[in-house]
Each structure stands twice: as C-alpha cells, then as structure tokens.
Amino acid sequence: MRELVALFSEPGTLDNLGIGQLRDGLADLLFPGISTVQTRARYLVLIPWTYQRAALRKSGAALVKAADREQREMLLALREAGHTQGLIGRVAGAAVRVLPSAIYWNALQTYKILRQDTRPQHLLQIRKASANDDEMRDVSPWSTLPLPESFPTDVTEQGFDLSTAEANWLRERMVVTCEGSLLAYLLSQPTMTDLDVDYFWDLDLDGAPQELRDLVEDTELFSLTLHGASLLYNLMVGEAYEHHELTSVEAPAQHYRDELAQWSDRYWNHPLAPTWDRSRLWNRFPALPPRTQQFVETWIDGINDLGARTPADSVDLRKLISDREFQNKGAQSRLTNEKQLRLWQGASGASRLQFRWPQASQILSDISEGLKNARA
Structure with missing residues (x-):
C-alpha cells in the first residue's frame, strides 16, 4: 500500500487543473489495459x-x-x-x-x-x-x-x-x-x-495509419500545451509559499519562472503547436464536461494571444489557473488553503504528461x- 501511495504522490500523476479525464482518455486510446x-x-x-x-x-x-x-x-x-x-x-x-x-x-x-x-469475488461458480x-x-x-x-x-x-x-x-x-x-x-x-x-511521439511511426498518427500528434500537442498551465500553477503556488515565509523548498518561484520561459521557447519553436486545430481532440470525447473543454481552449487561446511572451505575468491566465484549481479542488486549493500550502514539497503535477508510456x-x-x- 505504501508503494501505491508513493506512486500517486509523484509530481506527474496529480490533477490540479481537472484535466485527468482527457489525460486518461487519451492514454486509454493509445495503451488500452x-x-x-x-x-x-x-x-x-x-x-x-x-x-x-x-x-x-x-x-x-x-x-x-x-x-x-x-x-x-x-x-x-x-x-x-x-x-x-x-x-x-x-x-x-x-x-x-x-x-x-x-x-x-x-x-x-x-x-x-x-x-x-x-x-474476483464474483467468480463463484467455478467447479x-x-x-x-x-x-x-x-x-x-x-x-x-x-x-x-x-x-x-x-x-x-x-x-x-x-x-x-x-x-x-x-x-x-x-x-x-x-x-x-x-x-x-x-x-x-x-x-x-x-x-x-x-515520449512515445518520438518513436518512428512513419508507417503507422494516418488516424493513429493523428492521435499521437494530438496527444503530443495536448501534453506540450497543458504543461505550460501546470508550470504556471506551480509558479503561483511557489509565490504563495514564499509569501507565507515557508522555507523548506528553496526559491521555488524563480525555479518555475525559469521553467516557464523554457517551456515558452519549446512551444513557439514547435512546428505545429501555435496553429493546432483542436477539433480532432474534441471529436474523440463528445461526453467531456464543457468546463474542461472551455478551460483547455481558453488556456491555449490565451498563450497564443501572448505571442512569444511568457505567461508568467499574464493577469488573465493567472486568474484562469486559480479559478480552475478552486473549481477542481474547492477548499483544498493550495492557492487559498495555507494548510495545504505547507504540505507542498516543491512540485505538484509539474511534470509533462506521459500517458502511461513508462509502464x-x-x-x-x-x-x-x-x-x-x-x-x-
């Protein structure tokens, strides 16, 4: 049980911004079972x-x-x-x-x-x-x-x-x-x-069917774009952490500000990310809650509107992140709950999504x- 708890405590497995349904849905399409x-x-x-x-x-x-x-x-x-x-x-x-x-x-x-x-408990009739x-x-x-x-x-x-x-x-x-x-x-x-x-999108998939390559491409772009949202969230948590004069984690705000700047370079240097048509993604998940789709669309439109500028100081994107975390976690939001903030260990969902590729x-x-x- 301790091994399972430790696994789900890994930074990359947490869902602070309520995108777990999309993350898991894409993983199920790629790697069923x-x-x-x-x-x-x-x-x-x-x-x-x-x-x-x-x-x-x-x-x-x-x-x-x-x-x-x-x-x-x-x-x-x-x-x-x-x-x-x-x-x-x-x-x-x-x-x-x-x-x-x-x-x-x-x-x-x-x-x-x-x-x-x-x-297992229902396998009752095996003689x-x-x-x-x-x-x-x-x-x-x-x-x-x-x-x-x-x-x-x-x-x-x-x-x-x-x-x-x-x-x-x-x-x-x-x-x-x-x-x-x-x-x-x-x-x-x-x-x-x-x-x-x-990351599996770095595999040689030239011979794969077009539909599968489209799925891999959309998954890569989803991972890339939403990684920026996770980094901004951690930057905001780091700033709140320092504001409360907590010191177990050293200089977290500057760390995530640097991470966001590097992420922005990767995003704008990607040949497909800035012009990604998300319609294929949404067509795969017709039952997705509208709020989740709206959050993802608003985030991507927001970073595209910024151009090559980092989202670290965007008032609108910061509000988007704080509203979404509160919507997802309520009173347990780290941005509003000092007790939860004190439990922060320097990263919360800060890793890029891998969609169960390691396993x-x-x-x-x-x-x-x-x-x-x-x-x-």
Whole structure:
C-alpha cells in the first residue's frame, strides 16, 4: 500500500487543473489495459494460473481466498529468488496488501484473458476439476496458456522473463483486442521499434495509419500545451509559499519562472503547436464536461494571444489557473488553503504528461525480449 501511495504522490500523476479525464482518455486510446501501477508483462500470464490452480482445490467463495494465497506464495518465491525488478510487494513480500490481480484485473478483461466482465469475488461458480479436464477449460472464465504442473515453483527460475510461447500469446491477445491503438500497432510490427525514448511521439511511426498518427500528434500537442498551465500553477503556488515565509523548498518561484520561459521557447519553436486545430481532440470525447473543454481552449487561446511572451505575468491566465484549481479542488486549493500550502514539497503535477508510456514501454519491452528468444 505504501508503494501505491508513493506512486500517486509523484509530481506527474496529480490533477490540479481537472484535466485527468482527457489525460486518461487519451492514454486509454493509445495503451488500452495499461495502468500507472503495472510493472511487468508476465503478471498477465501468472495471475490466471493462480486462479486456475486454486480452482483445482476450491470452488465458490473459497476460490478467491485460495487464489490470494497462491499469489502471495508466488510473490514470495519471486522475491526469494531475487526477481525484484517490477515485483509487486518487493518490500512487504507475502504480506503485501494490494495483490497483482487487483492491479491487472482490467487488463485481463481488456485483452479477453478473463472472458467474464466480473470482479474476483464474483467468480463463484467455478467447479473443482483436474488440470487435464477438457470440460474445465470449456467452463473456465479464463482464456490463457495451459497451467504448468510445476507452477508456482517454476517462477523462481524464469522470474519475469517471458518464454517465446508466452510472448507470442500475449502479443496476439493485445493485437486482436486493441485494434487501432498504438499498443497494437507496435506489437504488430515484424521487428519492434526502438522503445528507448522518453515520449512515445518520438518513436518512428512513419508507417503507422494516418488516424493513429493523428492521435499521437494530438496527444503530443495536448501534453506540450497543458504543461505550460501546470508550470504556471506551480509558479503561483511557489509565490504563495514564499509569501507565507515557508522555507523548506528553496526559491521555488524563480525555479518555475525559469521553467516557464523554457517551456515558452519549446512551444513557439514547435512546428505545429501555435496553429493546432483542436477539433480532432474534441471529436474523440463528445461526453467531456464543457468546463474542461472551455478551460483547455481558453488556456491555449490565451498563450497564443501572448505571442512569444511568457505567461508568467499574464493577469488573465493567472486568474484562469486559480479559478480552475478552486473549481477542481474547492477548499483544498493550495492557492487559498495555507494548510495545504505547507504540505507542498516543491512540485505538484509539474511534470509533462506521459500517458502511461513508462509502464507501456516496459510491457512492450518484456514481450519484445520474449520474442527475441525465438529468433536467437
């Protein structure tokens, strides 16, 4: 639980200005099933096995408890074998509170590995069966690779490395169920493109369908333009912080004033940002709250009206930011609540949006490495 809390305390995950619905919507279009708390691809193979193994001995409500125990044993075996990169419960071990199934459940459903739209506690009708029983596979909610007889002891040797069969199976599941996404496109290529980039819009996507390239372009421009709003917000918080003579964070106002100036240079030097037509973006989200669209449009129109001048001293844009934060957070607004201001640690949503690319690139890399084993 501490690991999850720490993750959501990262500066880039906070939504001070109420743009989370757009951020998450774009991430869902690009990387379906991926979340910010996922770590390794092989969990998508291992989790179904824990439920299948539990079903050999239990049925009804007891199955879920048995699957929980199976997952804890699996995590403990991984930790004791030294497979700690991406290990959920790396510190707590078998006592971890948030199990892999809770983190990957949506992904299991998205990729049709779990064929039922249900939660773990509702998997109540799975009967006891033998591992080789064909009828069990017919009634099972899982569409996955056969349960190995050596599971879970075999994880101590293989760890999070996907076998060729596992990598091929996962790639097929994602490509078939996520058509049109960047995730499916990258996996469908004969050779995986170089994933070692900070932002996915820096990937080589020349061969991608135009619709996908349009989506990536709009996502890049959304990330670039709204980063300026986040920096201005942090500048205003930094100024309030200094005004209250708080000193734990050193000279935050000047830091964000410099950051805004650099951001302004990047914005105006971008070949597409100043003339971005946002209609494609809004067409993808017809149910978006009007206030959210209005905030984004007003921000972008405001910085374009300023020209190459930094928005740091714009009265109108400062009011836009303060009004939006209060609208989004109410009495918990840092700009009006001194108690919340004292809790500030120097950054709040100040990073550029990445739309779950760090997690997606790790999942893709895991699959790519597994596929390389077949060509070795």
